[in-house]
Amino acid sequence: MTTDILTTRSLHKEFGGLLAVDHVDFTIPRDSTVSLIGPNGAGKTTFFNMLTGVYKPTSGQVEFDGEDITGRPPHAITERGIGRTFQNIRLFQQMSALENVLVGMHARLRGGIFASVVRTPRIRREEERARKTAQELLAYCGLAGRGEIYARNLPYGDQRRLEVARALATQPKLLLLDEPTAGMNPQETLDFIGFVHKLREDRGLTVLLIEHDMRVVMGVSDRVTVLDYVARIAEGPPSEVQKDPRVVEAYLGTRAVASG
Amino acid sequence: MSAALATFRSNARTVRGALPNWVWAALLIGLAIIYPFITDSIDLPIIGGHDNLLDASIQTLGYIIMALGLNIVVGMAGLLDLGYVAFYAIGAYTAAWLASPHFAGYGISFDLGSVAEPAILRVGGIHLSIWLVLIAAGLLTALVGVIIGLPTLRLRGDYLAIVTLGFGEILPQVARNGDTDGLGFNLTNGPPGINPIDPPGFGHWLSSHAGLPASYLSEQGTYVNFLSLMFWTALGLLLITVFCSIRLRDSRLGRAWIAIREDETAAAAMGIPLMRTKTWAYASGAFFGGIAGAWFASIKTGVFPDDFYFNISVLILCMVILGGMGNVWGVVAGAAFLEYLNLEGIANFNGWMNDHVLVCDPSKQDPSSVISGGCLNAPLVTFGIYGVIIVLVMLLRPQGLFPEQRRKLEFETGVHDTPIQDETA
Numbered sequence: 220m221t222t223d224i225l226t227t228r229s230l231h232k233e234f235g236g237l238l239a240v241d242h243v244d245f246t247i248p249r250d251s252t253v254s255l256i257g258p259n260g261a262g263k264t265t266f267f268n269m270l271t272g273v274y275k276p277t278s279g280q281v282e283f284d285g286e287d288i289t290g291r292p293p294h295a296i297t298e299r300g301i302g303r304t305f306q307n308i309r310l311f312q313q314m315s316a317l318e319n320v321l322v323g324m325h326a327r328l329r330g331g332i333f334a335s336v337v338r339t340p341r342i343r344r345e346e347e348r349a350r351k352t353a354q355e356l357l358a359y360c361g362l363a364g365r366g367e368i369y370a371r372n373l374p375y376g377d378q379r380r381l382e383v384a385r386a387l388a389t390q391p392k393l394l395l396l397d398e399p400t401a402g403m404n405p406q407e408t409l410d411f412i413g414f415v416h417k418l419r420e421d422r423g424l425t426v427l428l429i430e431h432d433m434r435v436v437m438g439v440s441d442r443v444t445v446l447d448y449v450a451r452i453a454e455g456p457p458s459e460v461q462k463d464p465r466v467v468e469a470y471l472g473t474r475a476v477a478s479g
Numbered sequence: 480m481s482a483a484l485a486t487f488r489s490n491a492r493t494v495r496g497a498l499p500n501w502v503w504a505a506l507l508i509g510l511a512i513i514y515p516f517i518t519d520s521i522d523l524p525i526i527g528g529h530d531n532l533l534d535a536s537i538q539t540l541g542y543i544i545m546a547l548g549l550n551i552v553v554g555m556a557g558l559l560d561l562g563y564v565a566f567y568a569i570g571a572y573t574a575a576w577l578a579s580p581h582f583a584g585y586g587i588s589f590d591l592g593s594v595a596e597p598a599i600l601r602v603g604g605i606h607l608s609i610w611l612v613l614i615a616a617g618l619l620t621a622l623v624g625v626i627i628g629l630p631t632l633r634l635r636g637d638y639l640a641i642v643t644l645g646f647g648e649i650l651p652q653v654a655r656n657g658d659t660d661g662l663g664f665n666l667t668n669g670p671p672g673i674n675p676i677d678p679p680g681f682g683h684w685l686s687s688h689a690g691l692p693a694s695y696l697s698e699q700g701t702y703v704n705f706l707s708l709m710f711w712t713a714l715g716l717l718l719i720t721v722f723c724s725i726r727l728r729d730s731r732l733g734r735a736w737i738a739i740r741e742d743e744t745a746a747a748a749m750g751i752p753l754m755r756t757k758t759w760a761y762a763s764g765a766f767f768g769g770i771a772g773a774w775f776a777s778i779k780t781g782v783f784p785d786d787f788y789f790n791i792s793v794l795i796l797c798m799v800i801l802g803g804m805g806n807v808w809g810v811v812a813g814a815a816f817l818e819y820l821n822l823e824g825i826a827n828f829n830g831w832m833n834d835h836v837l838v839c840d841p842s843k844q845d846p847s848s849v850i851s852g853g854c855l856n857a858p859l860v861t862f863g864i865y866g867v868i869i870v871l872v873m874l875l876r877p878q879g880l881f882p883e884q885r886r887k888l889e890f891e892t893g894v895h896d897t898p899i900q901d902e903t904a
Contacts, residue, residue: 237845271748297750309745311738321731322738326750332759335730336723345729389750 224249224393224425225270225301230279232265239265241450242279247393252419252426254436254457257446258469263429264306266446267397270427271297273305284392298326303393304382306429307400310370316381317366320353323388351390360384360414376407383414394418395424400432412438437461445469490887511714515707524835525827533706535822539815540713544720546798546814547807548767553796554805554883555728556760557740558632559640562647563795565627566620566765568654568771568787573616574681575673575782580604584665588874592679594694609679613716613773620769621762628761632754635743647792654784667784674781679712698779709778716774717811720767724807727763736760737805790862794821797869803879812881817865825864829857 225247232240240262247253255263268274272282274292281289288296297303302323311319328349334342357366360380365373370381379399386394396415400408412435418424430436436443436457443460445453445470453460460466495503515533522528527535545567552560575581578593583603590600592608600606607615631642655722656662658669667673678696680686686693695708727733738746747753776782793816802813833839833854843852849859857864872879 273744273748283525292752293744293747294750294752297748301555305745305748306482309748311741311745313741314734314737318734322746322751323749325731325735325738330731332727332730332732332763335732336726338726342730385749456740 222248224284225427226282228269228280228282230266230269230281231277232262232269232274233277240269240276240446243446243451245444245451245454247425247427248442250419250423250425251441252415252428252439254428254430254440254443254462255446256430256436261446261448261469263446264397267303267395267429269396270296271301294326297389297391300390300392301395302386302389302393303395304379304386304397304399306401308378308382310378310381310385312371313369315367315369316357316362316373316384317350317353318386319370319381319385320356320366321349323385324349324353324390327388327390356384356387357381360387366400375402379403379411387422391424393427395427395429397429398431399428400430408432408435411435415439512711515710519704525824525831527823527827529705530706531823533704533710535819537706537709538611538822539818540710540717541775541778542795542798542818543811544717544771544812545714545768545795546715546802546810547720547724547735548764548771549795550764550799550805550807550810551724551736551767552760552764553799554810555733556736556742556757558757558760559636559643559793560761560764561640561644561796562650563643563764563768564632564787564789564791565647565650566624566768567772567775567791568784569620569623569765570616570769570774571776571782571786572654572667572673572772573619573769574612574773574776575667576608577605577612578609578675578677578777579606579613580673581665581668581673581722592682592684593677594608594697595677596694599675602876604678607696608682609677609777612777613770614768616773617766618769620772621766624762626760628758629754632757632761644789644792651784651787654787670784670867672781672783674783676776676780676782678780679709679777713774716770720770721807721811723763723767728807732756732759771813794818794865797828797865800869800879801872803882805883806879806881809879809881809883813879817868818903820864821861826858829855832857870893 222247225245227243227245229242229244230240231242232238243254243266245266254292255266257263265274269276272288272295275290279289280287283296283299286299288299291299311322314322329347330342330345352365357363360383362377362380362384365377370378373381379402383394383396383399388398400411401407404412415426415428416439418426426439428436428439440457442455443453443457445463445466446449446462447465452465452469453463454465487488502808514536518528518533518536519527519530521532526532528874545563548566549560549563552558552563560748570747580594582597582605586603587605588600590606591611593600593606594609626793627646631639631646634642654667655670657665657667659665661669678694680694680696681689681691683693685691686815692708695705695712735751736752738749739753739756743753795814798814798817799810801817802811837853837855839854840852841854844854845851846856847859849856
């Protein structure tokens, strides 16, 4: 078993003639928290979407947990253990919080069409267990007692939590969070940093984070990878990446490097 | 209107709460059992009565089954299907193949629990019991649903609708041309269709051993009207369909359908296999279409390619939309209302208007014009009337008369199923 849970080799994506991600080599060590940062349009979300199977790479390879998952459909990748959230919240708005989590458990439940119609004792037990687990997950993510509320009626911060709860319901080994603190106030952001730490301790999850908020990045990451204009320009522990002149340049421009 | 409706709802809830659920269920089932006897003695203005009303009720039950089948596809999974009549046709032809002398010409002769008379059995062909035919028709139609679904369900929204529309148009053409001239093998007997198909019944064996009526048609005048038997059977089929619909809706699969309807991309990211789940929706919907088709073929004792025109697809879709997409009981109500209008309501209302309101002189009436000699001839424009109803519903209550709670929300806020599909792959 390798020490890296996820490896990309020369992962490349073009949309028509537009280069989105340029031959990126990237690894996520097991049991670590890695952040992917970079200016807007640097190709972070495209990169994410290739990992989760929403986009098929133009070329290159994604290896997850010792298996080549390049070009597999999203549900197959989720089944293998990559859970994700979305940059712009994509909950099932008209389903209750509990139902959202139950949908997340889809790949882990077995109920087929005939057994569901007959409602065999096995299905009955499975559904009961699933509901109980879903309630526990909601409580774990700070949504205790809100299971019956439609997702769209939850306050913004709770919707973000519900996205995480739903992703956890897929029983991931690797959790991908796409700008999880976008739109949160400073206190919520602080709570969130604590929550990511808790996730790692309680569940032994490996986390990949796309984030703009540097407090979050510096607060939770073991390693930071910087994408700029579609290519990887730096990788390392947060303290080193912070000082890398190319990173400063990418974010602030060349004068900042000269004067800094 | 909404305030009145809210009052009505809370009143209805109070009334419903006054008795336990099983009492209501028993009352409803009791009412359903005595219904055929009531219709015989009533004769109301507009609503009508006697065997006409009972006959219309039987047809309506069949259409409700189809509407519930389509509701799984359109209402639950959100896949617009404009060719549902194709499944009706496949079910009907399955009944024709498995319970008629059709294949006698190929030297096939087989009888299993059928109701066929000795004279017909001597001709040959396959004669299965109606109950086996219904199951076989459901399964075969579901299989065809899978075969059709696999290549087409990759399409989204409007594109899927157009492909299903084409499918619904092609299949009746296949039926029309599926004879020796067209296929080289007489599959559908072409334009004249296949008849006689064995009527519903429990067959000779069950008749002599359990005392059940052998054939509904031969029971005429013995102890109950054959229409009553058909009504109870259709009602039984409907109850099974309702039961399955509700069980499916509340299952893991039902949740996956709703998730796909709301946001395909997110659903896939949560581990739902889109193709497989949509295909299950399509197959389940087809299953009930097939059962209804076989049932209709059996009670009409014949199947004709001209029965399967595009209007039926639209009519069934209207039932789902009018009742409230996704809501099982809403769809039942919508289908009952529209099919009743289709069979009896419009004609009866028309007759009542001519007798009581208008100055109608039948001797001056021109049967091909809507208004002539002071008489109204509304059945000529039945589909126009549906059009008006649907337009009114869309304007005043786009979520349908009895919407599913979350469907109602979707109509208020819209779904945000923006695809982030990979166009270049």
